[in-house]
Amino acid sequence: MNKTSSRLAPAAEACAQPAIAFDGxxxxxxxxxxxxxxxxxxxxxxxxxxxxxxxxxxxxLLRLVTGLLSPTRGEVRRLGVTVDGPSRDVAIVFQDYGxxxxxxxxxxxNIALALEAMGVPRLARAERVAxxxxxxxxxxxxxxxxAQLSGGMQQRVQIARCLAQGPxxxxxxxxxxxxxxxxxxxxxxxxxxxxxxxxxTVLFVTHDLDEAIYLGDRVFALQxxxxxxxxxxxxxxxRPRDQLRTRxxxxxxxxxxxxxxxxxxxx
Amino acid sequence: xxxxxxxxxxxxxPAWLVxxxxxxxxxxxxxxSSIESDGLALPSQTAAALLGLITDGEIFLRxxxxxxxxxxxxxxxxTLGLLLGVWLGLSPTAARLASLSIELFRPxxxxxxxxxxxxxxxxxxxxxAAIIAFACFWPMLLLTRDAVxxxxxxxxxxxxxxxxxxxxxxxxxxLPAAVPRIFTALRLTLGIALIVAVTTEIxxxxxxxxxxxxxxxxxxxxxxxxxxxxWLAILGWLLNESLIAMHRRLFGAAYGDAAT
Ligand SMILES: Nc1ncnc2c1ncn2[C@@H]1O[C@H](COP(=O)(O)OP(=O)(O)OP(=O)(O)O)[C@@H](O)[C@H]1O
Ligand SMILES: [Mg+2]
Numbered sequence: 001m002n003k004t005s006s007r008l009a010p011a012a013e014a015c016a017q018p019a020i021a022f023d024g025x026x027x028x029x030x031x032x033x034x035x036x037x038x039x040x041x042x043x044x045x046x047x048x049x050x051x052x053x054x055x056x057x058x059x060x061l062l063r064l065v066t067g068l069l070s071p072t073r074g075e076v077r078r079l080g081v082t083v084d085g086p087s088r089d090v091a092i093v094f095q096d097y098g099x100x101x102x103x104x105x106x107x108x109x110n111i112a113l114a115l116e117a118m119g120v121p122r123l124a125r126a127e128r129v130a131x132x133x134x135x136x137x138x139x140x141x142x143x144x145x146x147a148q149l150s151g152g153m154q155q156r157v158q159i160a161r162c163l164a165q166g167p168x169x170x171x172x173x174x175x176x177x178x179x180x181x182x183x184x185x186x187x188x189x190x191x192x193x194x195x196x197x198x199x200x201t202v203l204f205v206t207h208d209l210d211e212a213i214y215l216g217d218r219v220f221a222l223q224x225x226x227x228x229x230x231x232x233x234x235x236x237x238x239r240p241r242d243q244l245r246t247r248x249x250x251x252x253x254x255x256x257x258x259x260x261x262x263x264x265x266x267x
Numbered sequence: 268x269x270x271x272x273x274x275x276x277x278x279x280x281p282a283w284l285v286x287x288x289x290x291x292x293x294x295x296x297x298x299x300s301s302i303e304s305d306g307l308a309l310p311s312q313t314a315a316a317l318l319g320l321i322t323d324g325e326i327f328l329r330x331x332x333x334x335x336x337x338x339x340x341x342x343x344x345x346t347l348g349l350l351l352g353v354w355l356g357l358s359p360t361a362a363r364l365a366s367l368s369i370e371l372f373r374p375x376x377x378x379x380x381x382x383x384x385x386x387x388x389x390x391x392x393x394x395x396a397a398i399i400a401f402a403c404f405w406p407m408l409l410l411t412r413d414a415v416x417x418x419x420x421x422x423x424x425x426x427x428x429x430x431x432x433x434x435x436x437x438x439x440x441x442l443p444a445a446v447p448r449i450f451t452a453l454r455l456t457l458g459i460a461l462i463v464a465v466t467t468e469i470x471x472x473x474x475x476x477x478x479x480x481x482x483x484x485x486x487x488x489x490x491x492x493x494x495x496x497x498w499l500a501i502l503g504w505l506l507n508e509s510l511i512a513m514h515r516r517l518f519g520a521a522y523g524d525a526a527t
Contacts (some may be wrong), residue, residue: 117429
């Protein structure tokens with residue numbers, strides 16, 4: 001993973017540490033074991049995708065990284081530090097976008113919330129919000145309320161709010177599920193670019209195996225009951241990736257086969 | 268007339284025709300059957316009485332007394348209930364410690380404190396306002412607490428992820444999220460206030476619409492009694508309609524359908 005970690009140039013000791021490390025993590029919900037024996041690391045600046053059947057614990061995994069959930073056993077570390085709660089460095093795009101936006105605030109107001117939390121002065125906020133709206137393709141929709149936006153637009157507001165945080169770690173839970181194919185591809189490329197520019201580490205949950213290969217440096221395939229890591233696939237496709245050429249790349253097709261075979265086996 | 272024509276006519280009918288037609292039928296039926304009773308009055312007599320009460324201003328005087336008591340009692344009881352409700356919604360410890368006391372006090376029917384309030388305040392607006400405040404305090408307390416407890420947990424998580432300090436989590440997320448439901452609580456509370464006000468006036472307090480109703484009844488003037496009842500119905504309807512309109516104005520676009 002040297003190739004990817006070299007994109008980032010923060011403090012040297014941070015580079016030596018994995019951005020995210022799971023160490024024998026187990027989590028029980030009301031006596032039921034949801035995930036077990038999770039051990040893996042994600043390097044700084046790496047784009048890691050997570051796939052797996054519904055209910056295998058993908059969302060749970062992301063919530064463990066945020067610190068909204070604590071493991072029953074084992075340890076989750078961010079940049080070498082044990083996670084004991086949410087941090088502004090870690091942003092998450094929630095799966096249920098409809099509930100993650102403040103309904104009484106406009107799209108712009110929702111994005112501004114992140115800036116308010118960081119203490120950005122009022123005058124500077126408007127400009128940055130406008131830039132973020134533009135970035136996610138919502139220029140001109142800033143004064144609409146979430147109830148007046150489509151699902152895909154709400155999701156983009158959520159993404160913009162996360163970007164406003166300027167996170168070192170970006171967690172995304174099926175962020176593009178509600179989007180049409182074209183918007184989806186545009187946002188895939190946009191996210192890939194933004195992430196590369198910011199050097200953020202990404203954990204990206206998706207149901208779409210093609211999307212996982214297209215975006216990821218690695219793909220983690222989970223298995224259900226209890227949720228555990230079944231397979232890790234290295235994606236050696238060159239970057240920047242291209243919607244047409246990458247998807248026609250022989251390596252892309254090979255990985256697609258590997259992943260599909262694997263998913264068929266474990267489903 | 269064809270089926271389609273009937274449909275068009277039916278769809279054009281306004282809803283206020285129904286009570287009007289109802290009154291018309293009663294008028295005709297009563298005239299035809301010539302029933303005599305102290306408890307009955309012709310709708311036309313009632314209308315005449317209502318008009319008389321309006322022209323001589325008595326109805327406004329009575330209404331001012333009742334509304335006055337409500338206007339004092341609801342803000343006092345409602346605000347106290349609101350503040351305590353927010354606190355109990357935010358602090359599990361406070362909620363646990365208060366729960367027994369609430370469950371003990373809450374079942375007391377507001378009218379049961381009439382004698383107590385009479386002892387403290389005598390008769391008049393103050394004692395009525397105190398009873399209304401007592402009656403409004405409990406639903407406001409409980410509904411506000413539930414509104415705060417019912418705030419979408421995802422939004423609190425968003426606040427935590429963004430690193431908002433606890434105080435800002437409350438002012439920027441929890442309270443605004445609870446506002447529509449608190450407003451609904453206020454609507455309900457005002458309805459309760461009207462009931463309690465009129466009840467108090469009928470049972471003990473010689474002011475307001477309730478007293479006018481019972482006086483009319485005791486002096487065998489059913490048409491006046493009906494006039495006040497009709498007036499009460501109109502008042503209650505106006506109150507609710509204006510609150511609903513206000514609700515829509517305040518929270519319509521911003522809160523989507525979740526508000527209603
Ligand atoms: N709050 C909770 N209480 C109890 N069980 C839970 C809770 N949240 C999740 N679970 C259980 O944990 C398991 C994993 O849930 P999780 O939401 O992580 O799945 P997922 O992989 O994200 O699924 P999907 O692809 O459908 O979003 C599920 O079996 C679910 O029933
Ligand atoms: Mg999920």
